[in-house]
Amino acid sequence: MIWSDMYFRLKSPSGDYYDLPPETDFSDLPEFPEGVAMVYWDYYHDEKKHYDNYIKLHKKLSDQTLFAGGAWIWNGVAPNYSWMAATLMPALEACRENGVSEVICTFWQDNGAETPMTAGNLSLTTFAEACFSGENGLQGEEQRVNGDYMEFLWGDGREAWWLLDRFDNVPGAGKNNRYADNPSKFLLYQDVMLGLFDEQIRDLGLTEHYQRLAEELAEYRSRHSGAHVLFEYYEVLARLLEQKAELGIRIHDSYHSGDRDYLAEAEKNGIPACIRLTERLADLRQKIWMEECKVFGYEVLDIRLAGVRARLEYAGKRLAQYLSGETDCLPELEEKRLVYAPDQSDGSHALCSCNFWQNIVSAGNIAGI
Template sequence: MKLIVKDTKLQETSEILLRHFENLPETEIVIYPEYSETPGIQILKYGNNVKICYHEEVQYYRALGIVLGRKGDFSCSQTAYTDRLGVMFDCSRNGVLKMETVKRYIEYLALLGMNDLLLYTEDTYEIPEYPHFGALRGRYTKEEIHAMEQYAEKFGIEMVPCIQTLAHLRTYLRWPVTEKMRDNSDILLVGEPEVYEFLDAMIRSVRTLFTGKRIHIGMDEAFQLGLGNYLSRNGYQDRTGIMKRHLDRVCEICRKYEFEPMIWSDMYFMLAAEDGRYYHVPKDYEWKEEDKPEPGLTLVYWDYYNASGDVYRNMVQLHKKLSGQMYFAGGGWTWNGIAPNYARALKTTKEGTKVMKEEGVRDWFCTLWQDDGAETPMETCLLSLTYFAECAYENEVTQEMLKGRMKELFGIDSEDLMLLDEFDNLQPQDPYNLKSANPSKLALYQDPMLGIFDGQFRGKGIRRHYEELAKKLEKSLERPQPEWTRHLLTYYQRLAVFLAEKAEMGLDLKADYDQHNQEKMREWTKRRIPQCLHVLEELWEMRETIWMSECKPQGYEVIDIRLGGVKSRLKSAARRIETWLSHPEKQLEELEEQRVCFWPDEDRIYSFNRWEQIVSASNINEL
């Protein structure tokens, strides 16, 4: 297809976006763009001529995506429920997205009509005066950030720094040179001169990296604030006051460098709630005037957990008591384990955005976290991200509407991607997986001879579940797929095959051993474990290829080590069984011990995302 856009600037960017669309007819389309004072977009397509009226530039690109994805003549209009609509990419938990990857997502954001991109970087950017900051972590250079920001500007998207100035600095504070700045291993020592010298250098560096006014300075989840070295030096003090004094000083530094700060709001709520939980502050709670944030500070209300509109409504109203400026952050659930939790992402986004519309909250972004090692490929995000964007432009988004948008924008059948939800969503009593169960990760990493979760897996039909899932994914690969989706689905198909064999391996080994069945035990060493190792090698290579295509190489060593551990323990299990087969009168002590349930509720599998506590009941990183 040839595009002729009657606007020189839009011609160039439109041709860039055209590359995302395959199998378009060999024809010429003439587009007449027109700025409109009226918010939203209007499209009129008749024959080969298209008129697009748009209120802001990024909405032109959303309209372009609709035009390129639909056939025939049509007219439509959309008005956004938001002023700011964005996404936050987590580039701090090992997976630092390559500059080329970020640019590709900028193009996706343009097609979705999203105008904000928050880059979450705890220590993955440069502070020249502090060479240990982000060392060996794949931190972004000044040149990379400038190039990404300029590319975003081409499409009317603002790139916003999203950093940390209190907690979540564990990876930097591990270095011995930071000893004087630690309250504990994760939190800065509030009040110390060295800390504010460091924060001044940090924000000064960010000023040289980004040209915009807005900055997200974090301040969340400092659960032990004032209870570590601070307590030893100053005695116990009111923690709300500690937080307020630190925040005021950081905001002063932001003003010095002409930044307008925003923070995650949870510490205001956790310190106010009797049980210290974010969403448990009563609706009639009133903060003291001296404890409230200064005027002009934006509070970011993050909520990816609740499926009740009442919770969102209560939280919005409480936020309005604290500040006149509020941002809502929902979640795409790319952090459930080794596969996305789409069911929870769609359910919480539906409920949360519905209330934001009712309450007139017009700034939203979708968080794409990567907890515990970035084990879920970021490219799985497109389904939940697209749904989030559609919720900003439509009163209600049905599954059919989502399916249509995924197909017209990305050439993907959303039902194929939704298969990835089945890796963890297999308990009928929790159809939206609101407990964030992640049996796929537990099954992947738990030890074949000492399975911590064997007792929980018993009787759940997990092997059969993954066998069926592998067949579904294989069938999806028979359909036409974009190249990147084919790679992704192939990886997950092999993962399902692997889990079908390994998920109940410990249970089967234990049963065969208890029955003293030497024939079946020999089958493990001759066929079943070697077959498992063969599939593991396949999916291991695929995972590395996916990682290197979207992220910098730093950080992959963690997944490499983890999968290497799976391989090593499978080989060790085979050797131990061979030893027993040579001397069946002796015991295999690992298989003598009875399996217990990890959780008291034997009928349920819950969320557990800590690798070091999945692989062994022994200590790995604790003294």
């Protein structure tokens, strides 16, 4: 197999993969090797017309064309099922109509493989159902796999799996989370004293969002004693985000308004609660990793989650120093908070995507150094 962007980018003035017009001529390119299949990969488009055009372009190069769609488990720490479904259905419909009979569901693991492999079960089943059902054009709720079938295959019904989509498909995200916003990742890792993403999420109500999500996950687990450990892991993550998502905002605002009572409450109760949840999260993530993967690679997540705990402990110490009079100023809280990545093209899109851990934990990462 050869993934076709190596050919298509040669014909694009910008070096892009997805901007070729239907009349593109490939006759000046090297002949495609005999016996090698061309893979058209596309995880980013939700219109069948685009896929139709691109399959036809691929067939100009090779009569052995495969399609690779995305499970979207690389959004960060939680799957992006909404965008998986929105891109998958028109793609597979186009494949069926254009005679592409072989397709691949990809499980990329960008930036640390933070989303458990098991979280891709819904994507796999949705993919298979769309391939073998013979039905075209299923969209939105209609395409979601029958709950009994999901439970038969994986032990948990579809309603439970779709709860995981709500970690990143939150108020302020684009339709179907088309921009791959991942607040569950950047709010998990961001430093509460530095608040790099605080203005990005201000007034979106994410504390209440994650509280409701945690309650629904807990309610599901109470009714299904045999639920996969994955759902306990995500319940703990939701409870941690409920506590931590806006903690930095409240600390910052209380510092500037002189609300020492809240700062004392955060130092005594809020931060320790986050630390306990982080420890439980790390234990569960380790258990899931060892069930799914070789040991190699877990050191990355171990270091990252230990860093969350360490920076929470630091925040507690700094607040204690301020409240005791050991220091009369916290420079971390003096700096003006800015919106991390404003979207100038879509006024309804308030959130952002940041899938590189090193860009979340510090503003001091300049050019990767």
